[in-house]
Amino acid sequence: MDDTEKQPVHKRGYGVSTVYETLRNEIIELKLAPGSPVDEQQLSDRFALSRTPIREALVRLAAEGLITTLTNRTTIVSNIDFLGLGEFFDALTLMYRVTTRLAAANHQASDIGGIRALQLQFQTAVEARDVLGMIATNRDFHVAIAEAGRNRYYTDLFTRLLDQGRRILRLYYSSFNDVLPRQYVGEHEDMIQAIINRDIDGADKLAAAHADQIVSQIRSYITADNRQTARLPL
Amino acid sequence: MDDTEKQPVHKRGYGVSTVYETLRNEIIELKLAPGSPVDEQQLSDRFALSRTPIREALVRLAAEGLITTLTNRTTIVSNIDFLGLGEFFDALTLMYRVTTRLAAANHQASDIGGIRALQLQFQTAVEARDVLGMIATNRDFHVAIAEAGRNRYYTDLFTRLLDQGRRILRLYYSSFNDVLPRQYVGEHEDMIQAIINRDIDGADKLAAAHADQIVSQIRSYITADNRQTARLPL
DNA sequence: TGCCGACTTCGTGTCGACAATAAAAATACA
DNA sequence: TGTATTTTTATTGTCGACACGAAGTCGGCA
Numbered sequence: 192m193d194d195t196e197k198q199p200v201h202k203r204g205y206g207v208s209t210v211y212e213t214l215r216n217e218i219i220e221l222k223l224a225p226g227s228p229v230d231e232q233q234l235s236d237r238f239a240l241s242r243t244p245i246r247e248a249l250v251r252l253a254a255e256g257l258i259t260t261l262t263n264r265t266t267i268v269s270n271i272d273f274l275g276l277g278e279f280f281d282a283l284t285l286m287y288r289v290t291t292r293l294a295a296a297n298h299q300a301s302d303i304g305g306i307r308a309l310q311l312q313f314q315t316a317v318e319a320r321d322v323l324g325m326i327a328t329n330r331d332f333h334v335a336i337a338e339a340g341r342n343r344y345y346t347d348l349f350t351r352l353l354d355q356g357r358r359i360l361r362l363y364y365s366s367f368n369d370v371l372p373r374q375y376v377g378e379h380e381d382m383i384q385a386i387i388n389r390d391i392d393g394a395d396k397l398a399a400a401h402a403d404q405i406v407s408q409i410r411s412y413i414t415a416d417n418r419q420t421a422r423l424p425l
Numbered sequence: 426m427d428d429t430e431k432q433p434v435h436k437r438g439y440g441v442s443t444v445y446e447t448l449r450n451e452i453i454e455l456k457l458a459p460g461s462p463v464d465e466q467q468l469s470d471r472f473a474l475s476r477t478p479i480r481e482a483l484v485r486l487a488a489e490g491l492i493t494t495l496t497n498r499t500t501i502v503s504n505i506d507f508l509g510l511g512e513f514f515d516a517l518t519l520m521y522r523v524t525t526r527l528a529a530a531n532h533q534a535s536d537i538g539g540i541r542a543l544q545l546q547f548q549t550a551v552e553a554r555d556v557l558g559m560i561a562t563n564r565d566f567h568v569a570i571a572e573a574g575r576n577r578y579y580t581d582l583f584t585r586l587l588d589q590g591r592r593i594l595r596l597y598y599s600s601f602n603d604v605l606p607r608q609y610v611g612e613h614e615d616m617i618q619a620i621i622n623r624d625i626d627g628a629d630k631l632a633a634a635h636a637d638q639i640v641s642q643i644r645s646y647i648t649a650d651n652r653q654t655a656r657l658p659l
Numbered sequence: 660t661g662c663c664g665a666c667t668t669c670g671t672g673t674c675g676a677c678a679a680t681a682a683a684a685a686t687a688c689a
Numbered sequence: 690t691g692t693a694t695t696t697t698t699a700t701t702g703t704c705g706a707c708a709c710g711a712a713g714t715c716g717g718c719a
Binding site for chain 4: 203204230231232242246260262263264265266
């Protein structure tokens with residue numbers, strides 16, 4: 192029945208995309224630890240592909256900053272840059288605001304359905320206390336809003352930032368309580384309503400508040416984490 | 426004296442970067458026409474490199490959207506997306522504002538020298554009526570300001586947008602008059618002053634006005650161009 | 660004469676192998 | 690015994706060649 196062994200499941204031009212997307216997910220979901228080495232031969236075996244397409248996928252990942260290649264030496268999964276978190280939060284907040292504003296201004300009626308569906312998924316994840324699901328669907332929800340805003344440049348940057356954020360959130364997902372997520376559900380509802388009403392400034396304010404929530408949440412996780420290390424006996 | 430023939434001038438890991446940067450420049454400077462095909466074998470001959478490193482450079486360019494690869498078919502220099510110009514201008518304006526704001530907030534004394542130097546270069550180009558030089562140095566000037574703002578995410582996006590803008594401006598550089606450029610020199614001066622004074626809101630306002638200037642300038646070029654085609658006998 | 664299908668051609672996607680480089684290991688020496 | 694130097698080894702960067710896919714070409718058929 193099945194095509195005999197090693198018959199590549201990918202069609203001709205799609206080997207690289209597969210590798211790219213798979214690795215991308217694994218990096219964002221922290222299945223590949225930051226700083227861990229990425230071996231080309233290993234991947235070549237794993238995907239049953241030559242090193243050439245693997246390499247091209249790695250180049251793409253490097254262009255997005257997800258991996259770091261030390262020339263002529265090993266290439267590693269990029270470390271999470273805790274020192275640059277300030278920049279990250281600043282950009283993330285701005286993109287939250289801009290994309291939500293634009294969604295209120297530019298969305299079409301057909302966009303709302305998709306956004307609502309993702310919000311529902313988020314809600315479901317919250318109720319099931321599925322933290323990983325929450326992180327993923329929250330990201331999808333905001334990407335959908337960004338897409339309704341119809342500005343490719345913002346959507347691209349925002350997506351990258353949100354994915355970067357997923358990586359950070361994963362680090363702390365064990366410490367999630369379930370007060371905040373419920374609050375997020377409400378905030379999401381308000382944002383949807385503002386978008387539908389084409390209330391641009393309202394959407395902006397809600398997005399800004401939402402962003403501040405999330406930023407301070409992540410910040411508190413990090414400082415809590417720091418306290419752990421500070422508690423070490425000396 | 427010289428190493429005998431075809432000894433690759435690039436050191437081992439730097440072949441791809443060379444190809445990447447060369448092609449990138451040629452695309453931005455419109456030496457490679459939008460829509461024109463990019464042939465790997467041809468480039469392979471030209472750079473005296475195998476197709477593999479060429480390919481990796483192309484993947485990088487594709488990740489930035491400078492080239493478009495039709496899978497299993499030819500790959501072409503990306504077309505200038507006139508329909509998406511609205512999005513482009515929106516993002517460009519926002520980045521002008523944000524980077525200038527941040528420069529006023531975060532710059533260090535040592536940043537000012539570099540910015541001043543680039544402003545001087547721009548001024549020189551304006552006085553010499555060197556339009557291509559103006560376009561290039563203007564870009565460098567604003568990138569320097571963005572770097573002084575110290576937010577990698579903004580700097581990256583802004584750089585990409587400015588380079589995209591260079592491509593568009595090149596299309597119309599013949600129609601430059603020299604009233605506007607002189608005005609830009611003045612606006613640049615004001616921006617520098619606002620940055621030095623750490624006048625964040627002032628810097629923001631100046632940047633917004635500057636962006637509006639440039640956007641409406643480009644817009645007028647485009648509509649003028651459209652009028653040309655509209656004038657065709659039917 | 661106009662349309663459909665096999666054939667040819669050109670360029671990409673993929674492969675396995677080789678060369679170079681830098682880290683690690685092994686050796687020599689003080 | 691510790692340090693400097695050579696050798697080994699592992700992994701990347703590059704190469705030339707082959708295979709597949711899509712256009713364009715040519716010929717057959719209605």
